[in-house]
Amino acid sequence: MNDDTIIDAVDYLENQEKLDYEAYKALPYKFDTCTFNVPEAKRQMIFSCMDCKVGICYSCSISCEHYNHEITEVGYKKNFACECGSLKHDQYTCSLFDKKHIDYDLDNLKGQNFNGEFCFCNNETPVDDDKMIQCTLGHSCNENWFHLSCLKLDNQGIVEDDFEEFICGDCVDLYKDVFDKIFEKYSEMAKLLLLQLITSQSGYESKPALLLKKTYSKFFQYILNAETQDQSPLLKTFLGKIAYHDLVSPYEFYEPPREEFQSRIKVDSTNYVADEDVYSKNETEIMRLAVEEKQLDVEKFNAFRDGLKSFLTGFAKSKDVVKKEDIELFFKNLKSQNLASTVNDDLGEFSNPESEQEELESD
Numbered sequence: 001m002n003d004d005t006i007i008d009a010v011d012y013l014e015n016q017e018k019l020d021y022e023a024y025k026a027l028p029y030k031f032d033t034c035t036f037n038v039p040e041a042k043r044q045m046i047f048s049c050m051d052c053k054v055g056i057c058y059s060c061s062i063s064c065e066h067y068n069h070e071i072t073e074v075g076y077k078k079n080f081a082c083e084c085g086s087l088k089h090d091q092y093t094c095s096l097f098d099k100k101h102i103d104y105d106l107d108n109l110k111g112q113n114f115n116g117e118f119c120f121c122n123n124e125t126p127v128d129d130d131k132m133i134q135c136t137l138g139h140s141c142n143e144n145w146f147h148l149s150c151l152k153l154d155n156q157g158i159v160e161d162d163f164e165e166f167i168c169g170d171c172v173d174l175y176k177d178v179f180d181k182i183f184e185k186y187s188e189m190a191k192l193l194l195l196q197l198i199t200s201q202s203g204y205e206s207k208p209a210l211l212l213k214k215t216y217s218k219f220f221q222y223i224l225n226a227e228t229q230d231q232s233p234l235l236k237t238f239l240g241k242i243a244y245h246d247l248v249s250p251y252e253f254y255e256p257p258r259e260e261f262q263s264r265i266k267v268d269s270t271n272y273v274a275d276e277d278v279y280s281k282n283e284t285e286i287m288r289l290a291v292e293e294k295q296l297d298v299e300k301f302n303a304f305r306d307g308l309k310s311f312l313t314g315f316a317k318s319k320d321v322v323k324k325e326d327i328e329l330f331f332k333n334l335k336s337q338n339l340a341s342t343v344n345d346d347l348g349e350f351s352n353p354e355s356e357q358e359e360l361e362s363d
Contacts, residue, residue: 021261029256031059034096036082043251046077048114052091055108058256060084065092074113075134077143078251081108111142119146120169133166136212137246140170151209164214169207178238179210185235186223220247 035041035057047061048054051069061071064084085094112122118132132145146168153159172179224239245251 024259024261027062028258029058030259031062031256032096033256034060034082034084034094035254035256036084036094036097038254040252041254042245043076043078044080044254046074046080046082048072048074048110048116050116053114054083054086055080055110055114056084057082059096060094064095072114072116075143075145076253078138078245083108109142111144113142113144118144119150121147121150123147131160135168135171136165136250137167137171137243139243139246140174141168144168158211162213163211165212165216167210167212169209172208172210175238175243178234181234182223189219189222217248217250221249224248 035044041057045058046055047058047066048071049056049061049066049069050072052066054066055074055077056064056066060066060082066084082094085092085097112118117123131148133148133151134145135141135143138144146166148160151166220239223235227236227239239248
């Protein structure tokens with residue numbers, strides 16, 4: 001047998017546990033429900049299928065035909081209906097919500113993010129050390145994402161802790177009259193808004209943009225209340241209708257229901273490898289003997305691990321103590337079988353500690 005295939009059983013389980021948890025952190029949510037008919041998904045994570053040119057929800061990016069296509073994460077988008085399975089946009093049927101496969105008129109707005117481009121520099125997603133911020137208004141830029149490095153915050157003495165949200169230059173320009181009115185009428189409170197010049201990639205064009213400090217929504221709510229009493233149509237219409245769910249009462253970030261992490265080494269909160277209890281000690285001993293005496297390789301260990309887990313789970317659930325005799329019985333049965341071909345079938349009988357105890361007494 002190749003020595004390279006010999007493993008430390010306990011280390012193997014712990015390493016697999018780490019890999020499982022990393023995978024869980026990457027995909028922590030259930031992916032069995034399309035958000036097309038989920039009313040709470042007013043602001044949800046959207047993915048772009050570059051092959052089909054559709055925007056899809058988290059679940060459809062995993063469970064539907066798009067999973068093996070080129071998928072780009074475009075971040076949270078407001079009022080975006082999942083396009084998976086829509087005849088108007090997609091050639092495939094949504095496997096999670098087949099009733100969607102009719103000619104729905106989806107009025108989704110898509111910006112350059114759906115083509116894999118971000119920021120006014122039009123570059124793709126930045127490297128890990130280049131953070132991004134999304135335009136929280138998004139009416140002109142379609143909620144585009146911008147590189148913090150492109151905003152040149154350092155040039156104006158601004159740090160990340162100075163603000164919470166961002167409104168891009170295009171969106172400020174779209175509602176120039178509104179923001180001019182806010183600065184004119186509420187100048188004593190304008191400290192909640194930081195004016196920032198955004199320079200284009202060419203260096204010849206600049207636009208004013210806004211950095212919103214923490215509690216900005218309370219600031220806009222105050223203005224809305226004041227304008228409602230004064231019957232001023234411009235700000236009242238903008239904050240009360242047009243941008244109400246962007247600035248005054250922002251939509252909550254929708255997250256699908258979370259999966260429960262399924263541990264390989266825990267049953268009923270008992271950690272068979274790490275905990276200092278009788279099950280952990282006995283499992284460690286079994287694993288040590290398995291490696292030293294049985295010389296298990298990686299392929300065979302998967303079958304051995306499943307049988308061992310079933311064996312110990314029975315004791316854990318019945319609150320019985322794993323005795324030396326139980327371990328000896330475990331290996332007695334292994335010795336009498338061909339581990340390479342029959343271990344899966346033969347280890348199944350160890351799931352009931354009572355049956356093993358009866359056999360011990362009869363010997």
